[in-house]
Amino acid sequence: MRYELYYWTGIQGRGEFVRLALEDAGADYIDVARKRGDKAIMPFLHGKQEGALPFAPPFLKAGRLVIAQTSIILAYLGPRLGLVPGGQSAEIYAQQLQLTIADFVAEIHDTHHPIASSQYYKDQRAAARKRTQAFRDERLPKFLGYFEQVLERGNGQRALSRHSYVDLSLFQLISGLDYAFPNAMRRLQTRTRRLRALAQRIDERPNIAAYLASPRRIPFNEDGIFRHYPELDPTA
């Protein structure tokens, strides 16, 4: 099966969680918009295609099936790409963890866009400072502490009993947070030891290392979810 991934060009965004799974598994896929441009996405959003109506990218075409929402794409791909342990309870737990990552990602995005996604960052900078302070003080340690505890309950190294798409997504989270908030992340280093060890191991997986070194990996930038604005990440 050749999978077709549809996601905006120019940013890693939510599409990156899907890319990492496809790349890690060595799956056959096309990153459609990067081949044909963002306009390839529009017929789906405008309801010109049969089947499911996506609200937004990313969505995956698998044969005739159109699957939107990152977490559901991964829940679908997991068993097919060998990226989730077998059994109902493991699959459900993986989905729950992935959705909690999605909730965290939405909060990370809103640190720089607390008022409206449609407005420029510079026009909501005052609110962004306030939101990001609460994020750094409360939400960042809470979510990372939660995932650290998840690894402890797994086998100490992984979220589940074996390698999974959740581990790949945790790698992406840590990478993005290190890019956006290097100072805040440094202060949390001793409380995120298991997450850091996991991220390191994922970084060294041959398919992931090859992907990260390739032009297919879009660099982090200030159009995506994880943005580095020095005023939102003070040194202390």
Add this chain to the structure above:
Amino acid sequence: MRYELYYWTGIQGRGEFVRLALEDAGADYIDVARKRGDKAIMPFLHGKQEGALPFAPPFLKAGRLVIAQTSIILAYLGPRLGLVPGGQSAEIYAQQLQLTIADFVAEIHDTHHPIASSQYYKDQRAAARKRTQAFRDERLPKFLGYFEQVLERGNGQRALSRHSYVDLSLFQLISGLDYAFPNAMRRLQTRTRRLRALAQRIDERPNIAAYLASPRRIPFNEDGIFRHYPELDPTA
């Protein structure tokens, strides 16, 4: 199977989407915290129970399985309660729609809490006004327009080929938005005809009508997701 639902007392919150499914199907369930208090939730959050570690309520106990995240609870209950059409593509589409509802709900919550959930509304009122204006002008019509289109693509009346948990959740969305933003919703009336007809039909389903009239239905209030603050819903 007697299901155990765990959710904070005092608010409808995200737990309400699960309650509506259980009530509509006449399922055997206990609303645990409303019987034993919010303290019944804590052992799960503190990792004192086996199995999945929830980040937050709601979560459902089904035998030994612990399932967190509203959308995943509903994906699990759907086939078991006859609340989703059969077949992989319908189940996946239902999940996608439910997750899009969840995204919308998070944005609705953040209209009154754009800076931090941990701070009082009155301390973030200025930002709330700005965020809610963008919400009323852009996000509210966009999401409702999307779901209206979903109903058109269904059979004109339902999201999927037959009654489902997605329809119940759309009812809850419309009910909550009518409570929080009566003026904005009135202005969108002609553009939400299918959603309004759906909400009316759900309201009249015998089990739902009985539930809504019972003390089990917590009234909307200013501690929940859908809050009515007149300054956030101007008459024009």
